[in-house]
Amino acid sequence: MEYFLREIEGKQAHDPLFMNNYNKSSSSSSSFSSSSSSTVWVHGPVIVGAGPSGLAAAACLRDKSVPSVILERSNCIASPWQLKTYDRLRLHLPKQFCELPFMGFPSHFPNYPSKQQFVQYLENYAESFGIRPRFNETVQHAEFDGKLGLWRVKSVDKVGKTTEYMCRWLIVATGENAEAVVPDIEGVEEFGAPIKHTSLYKSGEEFRGKRVLVVGCGNSGMEVCLDLCNHNATPSLVVRDTVHVLPREMLGKSTFGLSMWLLKWLPMRLVDRFLLMVSWLLLGDTSHLGLDRPRLGPLELKNLSGKTPVLDVGTLAKIKGGDIKVRPAIKRLKRHTVEFVDGRTENYDAIILATGYKSNVPYWLKEEDMFSKKDGYPRRPFPNGRKGRNGLYAVGFTKKGLLGASMDAKRIAEDIEQCWETGANHRTTLAPSHLPQPNS
Numbered sequence: 001m002e003y004f005l006r007e008i009e010g011k012q013a014h015d016p017l018f019m020n021n022y023n024k025s026s027s028s029s030s031s032f033s034s035s036s037s038s039t040v041w042v043h044g045p046v047i048v049g050a051g052p053s054g055l056a057a058a059a060c061l062r063d064k065s066v067p068s069v070i071l072e073r074s075n076c077i078a079s080p081w082q083l084k085t086y087d088r089l090r091l092h093l094p095k096q097f098c099e100l101p102f103m104g105f106p107s108h109f110p111n112y113p114s115k116q117q118f119v120q121y122l123e124n125y126a127e128s129f130g131i132r133p134r135f136n137e138t139v140q141h142a143e144f145d146g147k148l149g150l151w152r153v154k155s156v157d158k159v160g161k162t163t164e165y166m167c168r169w170l171i172v173a174t175g176e177n178a179e180a181v182v183p184d185i186e187g188v189e190e191f192g193a194p195i196k197h198t199s200l201y202k203s204g205e206e207f208r209g210k211r212v213l214v215v216g217c218g219n220s221g222m223e224v225c226l227d228l229c230n231h232n233a234t235p236s237l238v239v240r241d242t243v244h245v246l247p248r249e250m251l252g253k254s255t256f257g258l259s260m261w262l263l264k265w266l267p268m269r270l271v272d273r274f275l276l277m278v279s280w281l282l283l284g285d286t287s288h289l290g291l292d293r294p295r296l297g298p299l300e301l302k303n304l305s306g307k308t309p310v311l312d313v314g315t316l317a318k319i320k321g322g323d324i325k326v327r328p329a330i331k332r333l334k335r336h337t338v339e340f341v342d343g344r345t346e347n348y349d350a351i352i353l354a355t356g357y358k359s360n361v362p363y364w365l366k367e368e369d370m371f372s373k374k375d376g377y378p379r380r381p382f383p384n385g386r387k388g389r390n391g392l393y394a395v396g397f398t399k400k401g402l403l404g405a406s407m408d409a410k411r412i413a414e415d416i417e418q419c420w421e422t423g424a425n426h427r428t429t430l431a432p433s434h435l436p437q438p439n440s
């Protein structure tokens with residue numbers, strides 16, 4: 001190990017970016033050896049993902065004078081927001097609950113900023129903290145090298161060039177929504193009309209005058225239905241599971257804010273009862289519309305399973321008015337036809353899958369302890385899921401939105417700062433000037 005570091009130090013003296021082809025001399029595991037790949041030593045943590053979580057982690061580290069490098073697979077920050085969301089999207093929660101550490105939203109932004117405003121906020125955030133991610137670098141493999149005591153993080157760029165980053169700390173910030181979930185539906189190949197996931201849906205404009213089946217009744221599915229109505233399409237909504245629909249605002253306050261406030265004084269079950277009672281007064285009995293409520297209350301369910309209640313922004317009125325039809329699960333598809341499990345068949349011109357997203361961590365992180373292979377989330381529940389072994393961290397996997405990500409980012413930076421200060425040998429062997437585009 002000591003020999004290895006000395007060798008790095010010697011090479012570094014002649015290479016400001018400190019990128020090498022040293023594979024032959026290192027004792028690397030076979031999965032990493034590639035004659036064309038370059039190697040980069042990172043002085044500080046590598047953060048995978050330049051969404052809000054990755055940016056928050058980099059800013060908190062910078063606040064502690066710890067440099068970091070962010071690797072991002074797309075060509076921009078917050079790529080899901082910029083590239084994979086519909087035009088009418090706004091933050092679901094009021095802006096004060098969506099701030100990243102050290103920087104609030106501008107006061108002239110509305111209570112629920114549009115996605116363009118949120119992206120603008122994130123761009124300003126990155127700029128303010130000097131965060132410059134390395135774009136178009138998809139992390140395909142990351143593994144701890146026990147012999148070196150370092151993480152080896154391998155990325156590939158658009159032209160297929162691979163780079164291996166060596167670092168002492170690895171922060172996973174690839175998000176809970178990294179890959180679209182597309183269900184297997186019998187007869188998909190027979191349907192013969194567009195079927196697209198919400199990550200590809202932009203606006204109802206392209207469906208004007210068409211019959212569209214939206215599958216999934218979370219916040220996205222509900223909002224896409226409303227958008228389709230507003231563009232004179234005729235949507236139906238597949239509702240397979242029970243769902244809590246709550247008004248976005250209650251008693252002049254945001255439902256989320258009110259819940260947080262009540263939870264300071266009351267047990268969760270009581271707050272749930274209150275939320276359900278006010279929802280019933282404002283929205284009526286949703287089960288009459290085909291939207292049965294789960295047995296557990298909205299907050300308890302969120303806490304136990306991570307399932308988010310739908311905050312209604314007008315869809316329910318359209319369902320009540322008959323503009324949106326509620327349908328049960330799909331049995332199978334035929335040509336331009338959907339057969340439902342209750343035996344009914346209907347014709348549709350398109351299907352939108354609002355079937356959610358999943359983590360992609362198991363595909364690239366070769367680690368068994370911290371992350372579950374099954375769902376790609378940390379095994380240990382909040383707040384203990386953010387720290388693994390050998391300098392591995394996770395930010396943004398709490399199912400608690402941007403608030404949870406900010407909490408993670410702060411704690412992770414505090415943790416790494418302690419090791420940084422207590423004399424890791426990075427200071428003597430490697431100088432910050434040799435970093436590739438550090439975030440500091």
Ligand SMILES: Cc1cc2nc3c(=O)[nH]c(=O)nc-3n(C[C@H](O)[C@H](O)[C@H](O)COP(=O)(O)OP(=O)(O)OC[C@H]3O[C@@H](n4cnc5c(N)ncnc54)[C@H](O)[C@@H]3O)c2cc1C
Nearest residue numbers: 049051052053073079091092093138139174175396401402
């Ligand atoms: C429609 C929608 C609305 C939401 N509204 C709110 C809200 O109002 N308030 C709230 O608190 N939360 C909200 N959330 C939840 C959550 O806060 C957001 O999804 C947020 O973007 C999560 O940030 P993140 O950085 O953890 O993940 P992401 O924003 O998903 O960013 C992860 C980044 O990692 C990159 N990446 C993934 N894999 C790799 C790889 N292998 N190599 C390199 N890069 C990779 C991705 O390209 C992406 O840029 C919403 C979510 C959705 C889907």
